[in-house]
Structure formats: structure tokens, C-alpha cells
Amino acid sequence: MVEKGGVGIPQAAYRTDRSYAWNYGRSPALPRIRRLPRGPGARLFGRRLDSPLGIAAGPLLNAKWVEAYARLGFDVLTYATVRSTFAPAWALPNIRAVETREEVAVVSRRPGANLTFAVSLGMPSMEPEVWRKDVRRAKERIGAGQLLIVSVVGTPVPAGIPESFIDDYARCAGWAAEAGADAIEVHLACPDPFAEPPQQVYENVLLAAQILHRVRTTVKVPVLAKLGLFRTPRALHDTATKLAPWASGFVLSHGLPRRVIDEEGGAAFEGRERATVVGADTFPITSRQIAELLSWRKAGAWDRAVLAVGGVTTVERARGLLREGADAVMVATAALWDPTFAARFRQERASAVA
Numbered sequence: 001m002v003e004k005g006g007v008g009i010p011q012a013a014y015r016t017d018r019s020y021a022w023n024y025g026r027s028p029a030l031p032r033i034r035r036l037p038r039g040p041g042a043r044l045f046g047r048r049l050d051s052p053l054g055i056a057a058g059p060l061l062n063a064k065w066v067e068a069y070a071r072l073g074f075d076v077l078t079y080a081t082v083r084s085t086f087a088p089a090w091a092l093p094n095i096r097a098v099e100t101r102e103e104v105a106v107v108s109r110r111p112g113a114n115l116t117f118a119v120s121l122g123m124p125s126m127e128p129e130v131w132r133k134d135v136r137r138a139k140e141r142i143g144a145g146q147l148l149i150v151s152v153v154g155t156p157v158p159a160g161i162p163e164s165f166i167d168d169y170a171r172c173a174g175w176a177a178e179a180g181a182d183a184i185e186v187h188l189a190c191p192d193p194f195a196e197p198p199q200q201v202y203e204n205v206l207l208a209a210q211i212l213h214r215v216r217t218t219v220k221v222p223v224l225a226k227l228g229l230f231r232t233p234r235a236l237h238d239t240a241t242k243l244a245p246w247a248s249g250f251v252l253s254h255g256l257p258r259r260v261i262d263e264e265g266g267a268a269f270e271g272r273e274r275a276t277v278v279g280a281d282t283f284p285i286t287s288r289q290i291a292e293l294l295s296w297r298k299a300g301a302w303d304r305a306v307l308a309v310g311g312v313t314t315v316e317r318a319r320g321l322l323r324e325g326a327d328a329v330m331v332a333t334a335a336l337w338d339p340t341f342a343a344r345f346r347q348e349r350a351s352a353v354a
Contacts, residue, residue, distance in 0.1 A: 012336045014059065016096075016117075020089030020124050027064045030339045036073050037346035039145065044076065044305060044327055045183060045222045045248060050145035051075045052322060053345050056251070056309045056330035057151035057185060057226070058119075062126075063137035069335060070142045073342030076307070076328045079138055081123055081151040081187050082131045082176065084168050089124035096268055098260060100281040105258045107268050115313050115333055116279035118260040120269045123153060123190065128172075132179045139180035149224065150176035151185040154211065156193035162207060165193065170214040177219040186215055186247075189228035189254035202227045205242050212246035222248035224307065229253050229285065233292045240293060241301055249305030249327065250293065253286040279311060279333040286310025287321065294325045313338075315345045 013028040039050030054076025060066045061080050070077055098105040098118045105118050125131065139148050152172035154165045173184045188202035188211070195204060202208050208225070216223050225247040230236040240250060255276035260268040267273050290308045297306065308326035311333075312318050318329040334341050 013339060014095075014336045016093070016111075019092060020061075020094070020121060024061045024126075028068050030068050030072060033072060033340065033343050036071075036343055039073065039075060039346050042075075042328065044147060047147060047182070048145060049075045049147060050143070051342070051346060052326075052328040053318060053342055054078065054147070054149075054307070054328055054330045055335045056332040057081050057149075057187065058332045059335050060138075062131075063134045063141060066138040066148070067141040069339070069342075070146055072339055073346055074331075074335065075146045075342075076149065076330065077138075077142060077146060078149040078151055078185060078330065079131075079135055079176075079181070081125065081153050081185075082128075082135075082172060083123070083125035083153055083155045084128060084172050085125070085155055086127045087123060087125045087155070090120060090122040090272070091270070093269065094121050095119050096260070098268075098277060100256070100258070100277060103259065105260045105268075105275075105277050107260070107262045109263075114280055115337055116277065116281040117333060118258065118268060118275040118277050119255070120260070120272050120275035123187075128175060132175050135176060135179035135181060139182075147182045148180065149183045149185050150179070150181035151187050151226065152176055152215075153187040153190055160193070162194055162210070166207075166211050166214050169211045170218040173215040173223075174218045177221050181221060183222040183224060183248070184215060184219055185224045185226050185251055186212055187226045187254075189226055200228050202239065202243075205239055208239075209243055209246060212243055216246045222305075224249045224251050224305075226251040226254060229256065229289060236289060236292055237296050237301060240296065240304075244302035244304050247304055249307060251307045251309055251330070252293065253282075253289050253310040255310065256282050256285060280313040281311065283311025283313070283317060287317070290321060290326065291324055298325065315341065315348050318345055319348070 042052035097111040154169035
């Protein structure tokens with residue numbers, strides 16, 4: 001912890017004042033845990049895991065980051081989203097601490113104090129020749145009781161057609177599976193390049209189903225559909241029901257889309273009015289959606305794994321989602337700002353069982 005003005009503010013493993021490329025090129029500065037508590041055990045996709053706690057797509061930039069967090073006791077590890085072509089991150093600033101309002105997020109004067117951030121990176125990715133070799137290294141560096149998920153996204157081409165976009169998703173998924181991914185996360189909470197007015201891919205159920213079908217018939221490992229927020233429980237139910245035949249599970253939720261402004265009311269990110277808000281303040285909304293999805297599953301709508309994401313910044317929040325029925329709980333912000341999270345989760349789980 002770094003003390004500032006009498007308030008304890010954690011130092012993040014990811015340096016938000018440095019570029020994505022700078023962070024990618026280094027190993028994260030993380031504490032060493034001499035004796036990691038034994039995990040409570042879990043099962044996911046028929047595999048035994050040391051624990052049901054993992055890291056969502058985003059923080060694990062490459063094999064060095066995967067290995068470092070695996071050693072800290074995070075057991076479901078998601079390799080940051082990859083693409084079929086190199087894509088640089090947007091210029092700094094691209095991650096800013098914010099305070100959420102009903103319709104907007106405002107840049108905070110206390111960076112990191114409430115563990116809520118606006119992220120506007122632009123889905124960067126290394127070239128396939130780089131990340132395919134690196135995924136192999138990541139797989140080699142994790143333990144037998146750990147699972148490696150690789151997140152993939154399609155890259156549209158100018159004047160392209162849906163078929164080429166679908167093929168691109170499948171191409172990336174195939175490469176990731178060949179490189180050793182234990183499961184593929186299909187990132188559908190991203191802009192639909194064919195929609196007017198703008199919407200996310202998962203909101204175009206036909207397109208999302210076609211993507212999942214193509215991926216499912218391309219790879220032999222489990223396929224996860226990553227979804228964003230829904231306007232109503234019925235929309236969530238209908239979408240999950242239509243996608244379930246081609247998915248082994250669902251990952252949700254992918255942050256809150258918000259207009260992000262600075263203290264003067266201007267855009268917080270140059271040339272970009274909106275960004276994805278993640279972290280602690282999103283939990284009331286994301287946890288409600290997770291609960292709705294779990295209730296539909298309990299009602300027998302379908303039987304698929306649910307990996308809960310969104311604002312899980314305390315051990316109690318993680319444990320609460322597991323009690324509700326989530327198959328795994330994934331953190332992101334918490335992993336970057338609180339690397340000992342997994343050790344405390346294991347310790348508290350062990351104490352609770354005892």
C-alpha cells in the first residue's frame with residue numbers, strides 16, 4: 001500500500017502511467033507468498049482445479065503475467081484477448097480512476113481509492129506469430145490444478161461481410177486451441193461492425209450464435225461466450241437460451257459502458273467519449289445480472305457453466321457469488337491492485353470449511 005494524504009491507496013501491478021507496450025514487456029512486480037494456503041478445490045469442464053478463483057480477460061498480458069499470477073493462487077487464468085492481426089493500444093491516458101454516476105463516470109481526484117476505473121485501451125493484440133508461441137509458454141508454466149482460457153475476438157475488415165468476421169473469430173480460436181488453450185472465451189461484448197444504430201455483438205443474437213457455432217465446430221475444447229450487460233432479465237434469458245446450444249458456459253459481465261468526463265466536463269480520453277467502467281462500483285449491477293442468469297439455470301432453462309465477473313473486489317463478494325451457484329469467480333481490477341487476493345480467498349475458504 002502507498003500512503004497518500006492519510007488514505008491507503010494500493011500500487012497497481014499494471015502501471016497506468018505507462019503504455020500498454022511498456023507493461024507488456026515486463027514481468028509484473030508482485031509480492032512473494034512463502035506458503036500459499038491450500039486451495040478448496042473445484043471442478044470446471046470435468047477438470048479438477050485447486051480453486052474456483054480466476055482472472056478475467058485483461059490483466060494477463062502474456063505468459064510472464066500468467067505465470068506470476070498462477071504462483072499467487074489464481075487458478076482459472078484468462079490470457080488477454082487476442083486477434084488475427086496486430087492491434088496497438090490507444091494512446092495514454094487509456095485507464096483512469098473514476099467515480100460512477102447514474103449516466104456518466106467522472107475522473108476521480110483520488111486515483112485507485114475506490115478501485116473503479118474507466119478503461120479505453122482499444123483491444124490491443126500482438127501479432128498471431130507472437131501470441132501463439134506465447135500461449136504455449138503460458139500453458140507450460142501453470143500447474144495441473146489450473147486452467148488456461150484464451151480470449152479471442154474477431155477483427156472486421158473495411159467493407160467486410162458478416163461471414164468474414166465470423167471466420168476471423170474461428171481462425172483465432174483454432175490457433176489458440178492449437179497453442180494449448182484449455183478453453184476458448186469468445187469475446188462478444190464488443191462493437192458489432194454491421195449494426196446501425198451501434199450495438200454490441202452479443203446484442204445481435206443471430207450474429208453471436210453464428211460466431212459461437214463456427215468456433216464450436218472448429219475447436220475441441222470448451223467454448224465460453226463472454227457477454228455484457230442486458231437491459232432486462234428477459235433479454236438475458238432469451239439470449240442465453242439461444243446461445244446455449246453452442247456454448248459450454250457464459251462469462252459475465254463485461255463492465256459498464258459509460259460516457260467518461262473529466263472534472264471540467266470534457267472527454268476524459270482524447271477523441272473517445274465512451275469507455276468501459278470496471279471495478280468495485282460495478283458490482284451492484286453486475287452481480288444482479290449474474291444472479292438472474294443463475295436463476296434461469298436453476299429453473300432448468302439450460303445447463304451451462306457460469307463464470308462470474310464484475311466488481312469482485314473483496315473475498316466476501318467472491319464467496320457470495322459462489323454460494324449463489326457460480327462455477328468460478330473471476331477478478332480483474334482486484335488482481336492488479338491486490339495480488340494477495342487469492343491467498344486470502346484460499347485462507348478464508350479453508351477457515352469457513354473448518
